[in-house]
Amino acid sequence: MKLQLHPCGNFKERYEDELTIFETDYGRLWLAIGLSMLFGAVPFASGPYLLYVLNIIAITSIAAIGLNILIGFTGQISLGHGAFFGVGAYAAAILATQVHFPFLVALPAAGLITAIVGMIFGIPSGRLKGLYLTIATLAGQFIIEYVLIHWDSLTKGTRGIVLPPVSIFGMEIIDERQYFYVTFASLVLMTLIAVNIVRTRYGRAFIAIRDNDRAAEGMGIPIFKYKLLSFGISSFYAGFAGALWAYYMTSITAEPFTLGLSVEYIAMVIIGGMGSIAGSIYGAVFITGLNETLRWLTDIFMNIDALQGVGLTIAPLRELVFGFAIVLFIIFEPRGLAEVWRIIRSSFRLWPFSY
Amino acid sequence: MEFFVQLLVNGISIGFLYGMAAMGFVMIFKSSSVLNFAHGELLAFGAFIFLTMVTWAGLPVYAAFLVSLTGCFLMGFVIERLFLRPLIGEPLIYVIMLTVGLAAIFKGLMLLIWGGNLYIYPDFLPANLSIEWGGINIPPVYVLSTMIGLLFLVILGLFFKYSSQGIYMRSVADNQTAALSLGVHVRGVFALSWAIAALVAGMSGIVLGIINGINVHDLSSVGLKVFPVVILGGLDSIGGAIIGGLIIGLLETFTGGYISPSLRDVVPYIVLVFILLIRPYGLFGLVEIERV
Numbered sequence: 033m034k035l036q037l038h039p040c041g042n043f044k045e046r047y048e049d050e051l052t053i054f055e056t057d058y059g060r061l062w063l064a065i066g067l068s069m070l071f072g073a074v075p076f077a078s079g080p081y082l083l084y085v086l087n088i089i090a091i092t093s094i095a096a097i098g099l100n101i102l103i104g105f106t107g108q109i110s111l112g113h114g115a116f117f118g119v120g121a122y123a124a125a126i127l128a129t130q131v132h133f134p135f136l137v138a139l140p141a142a143g144l145i146t147a148i149v150g151m152i153f154g155i156p157s158g159r160l161k162g163l164y165l166t167i168a169t170l171a172g173q174f175i176i177e178y179v180l181i182h183w184d185s186l187t188k189g190t191r192g193i194v195l196p197p198v199s200i201f202g203m204e205i206i207d208e209r210q211y212f213y214v215t216f217a218s219l220v221l222m223t224l225i226a227v228n229i230v231r232t233r234y235g236r237a238f239i240a241i242r243d244n245d246r247a248a249e250g251m252g253i254p255i256f257k258y259k260l261l262s263f264g265i266s267s268f269y270a271g272f273a274g275a276l277w278a279y280y281m282t283s284i285t286a287e288p289f290t291l292g293l294s295v296e297y298i299a300m301v302i303i304g305g306m307g308s309i310a311g312s313i314y315g316a317v318f319i320t321g322l323n324e325t326l327r328w329l330t331d332i333f334m335n336i337d338a339l340q341g342v343g344l345t346i347a348p349l350r351e352l353v354f355g356f357a358i359v360l361f362i363i364f365e366p367r368g369l370a371e372v373w374r375i376i377r378s379s380f381r382l383w384p385f386s387y
Numbered sequence: 388m389e390f391f392v393q394l395l396v397n398g399i400s401i402g403f404l405y406g407m408a409a410m411g412f413v414m415i416f417k418s419s420s421v422l423n424f425a426h427g428e429l430l431a432f433g434a435f436i437f438l439t440m441v442t443w444a445g446l447p448v449y450a451a452f453l454v455s456l457t458g459c460f461l462m463g464f465v466i467e468r469l470f471l472r473p474l475i476g477e478p479l480i481y482v483i484m485l486t487v488g489l490a491a492i493f494k495g496l497m498l499l500i501w502g503g504n505l506y507i508y509p510d511f512l513p514a515n516l517s518i519e520w521g522g523i524n525i526p527p528v529y530v531l532s533t534m535i536g537l538l539f540l541v542i543l544g545l546f547f548k549y550s551s552q553g554i555y556m557r558s559v560a561d562n563q564t565a566a567l568s569l570g571v572h573v574r575g576v577f578a579l580s581w582a583i584a585a586l587v588a589g590m591s592g593i594v595l596g597i598i599n600g601i602n603v604h605d606l607s608s609v610g611l612k613v614f615p616v617v618i619l620g621g622l623d624s625i626g627g628a629i630i631g632g633l634i635i636g637l638l639e640t641f642t643g644g645y646i647s648p649s650l651r652d653v654v655p656y657i658v659l660v661f662i663l664l665i666r667p668y669g670l671f672g673l674v675e676i677e678r679v
Contacts, residue, residue: 167618167663178653351491351494354488354491356488358484359492362474363474
């Protein structure tokens with residue numbers, strides 16, 4: 033079979049061509065190569081620290097994809113994603129410790145519970161839009177945070193919950209490398225689902241609502257139902273990622289699931305590129321990389337005695353760099369890294385006539 | 388009974404402060420429909436400038452006050468010019484996220500410069516401002532904050548009602564395109580509203596700093612408390628901001644006093660959800676919610 037190259041213009045003749053995931057066979061080939069490298073070579077070539085970072089990237093990518101479905105595809109801004117992530121983590125922890133669900137059941141169950149919680153907080157979207165909905169999800173964030181800390185009988189308050197080790201079909205998942213397969217298999221699966229959701233009738237309905245909700249309503253799309261569905265799917269992703277995270281961390285408290293985390297997820301979606309599934313992964317890589325680099329810098333400064341003062345004062349640098357990253361991306365490339373990548377690719381493809 | 392009255396007094400004073408903080412927020416929203424997530428940082432900025440002027444530069448209180456208000460005013464201008472202007476006409480989420488990013492930048496900068504410690508202003512309020520009345524003691528700060536709150540309310544009210552700039556601002560808030568076609572300098576109005584909002588925010592930051600001490604984290608978290616206040620009062624009503632502030636302030640102190648201190652911080656948001664479901668435009672806001 034002859035491999036088909038990318039055409040120089042838009043030669044699509046059928047709707048199926050528009051909907052296709054891979055425009056050329058090279059895309060498929062590269063994906064196959066990339067995936068086999070990811071699972072075959074990467075875990076053996078990287079040390080435990082790099083594996084840890086990769087695992088965190090995979091987990092945050094899943095949650096970021098969920099938020100991108102809500103923000104980038106449906107146009108509903110949520111400031112409560114961090115809290116939903118926390119709900120997933122707690123749901124998994126409680127299911128695993130009190131009901132003794134096995135890992136493979138607890139994961140989707142936590143996702144479903146979070147989806148229900150998310151849909152409850154999505155109910156205001158029936159009446160509200162834009163600013164008001166954002167504020168409603170902000171309230172959701174604070175309320176969930178409060179419940180996680182103060183529902184003592186269920187969440188053990190500030191003491192936290194310790195999770196049992198992960199076991200899949202009797203096989204214990206202990207070290208980073210084994211967990212790498214769990215997180216990245218989940219990421220591939222969830223990405224596949226997301227890519228396919230956005231090209232079905234549901235995805236097209238989401239996009240219609242994002243682009244013009246009144247027109248969508250006029251064309252017979254039940255807006256409220258689809259908005260709720262979008263909240264549900266997005267929270268399912270958040271909950272699933274939260275559950276993975278909880279198992280990975282082995283013990284959880286309510287501390288990380290703050291508004292700051294929600295903002296970080298939105299930053300991932302914006303920096304990665306709204307309305308692009310791959311963009312959410314780029315965003316997750318970018319933000320996690322940024323976090324780790326800054327932590328590494330702080331550590332270096334802290335370990336040199338003469339510079340310890342400097343190390344202490346650059347701790348707020350994280351906040352600063354993070355803020356600048358968001359602001360600069362919004363002002364100069366509001367469509368994010370996905371767009372940067374697209375421009376680079378197409379300028380190669382159209383060379384020497386690129387503009 | 389005495390406990391009740393003391394809570395009432397505290398609630399009203401804190402409410403006035405929330406109301407003042409919310410006023411600046413409403414100003415920005417009213418003219419440019421921007422939801423400002425960096426409002427708490429603007430508050431903290433004002434408080435810190437004042438602190439530096441009083442302690443480090445050793446200026447007398449009145450001069451320091453004027454300098455810090457001018458600083459906030461200019462800051463508002465700069466923010467609008469550098470960050471908000473490129474985004475005019477962009478989708479809502481970019482503008483919201485931009486202010487979130489700005490909040491992070493400001494917080495980082497302030498932590499870099501002043502650190503995360505708690506500072507206290509030198510005591511400069513005259514003691515005879517305090518009111519003793521039948522066993523109830525109102526400290527001078529609360530009296531001062533209420534006075535300043537009322538003063539700003541009156542000044543801003545007059546400004547919007549009678550001054551030409553105020554009328555331009557209202558016209559832009561009402562219909563941007565129409566205002567533009569009638570020759571209103573819309574960008575100038577945006578810049579001015581940010582500057583005034585930053586000034587009001589700095590003012591309330593200073594007063595809050597006198598009461599609770601100055602700390603970057605505490606002051607910037609007040610910026611989030613503003614949301615229940617403005618939604619309750621109506622996003623585009625300055626008077627509503629004060630009333631909303633009073634209601635939220637009272638609610639907070641009474642919950643903290645009678646039910647549980649930990650519930651105190653979350654009660655405003657629970658109320659917020661209910662208001663949004665029942666009456667999203669708030670008590671005094673313009674009824675302009677479309678149901679889609």
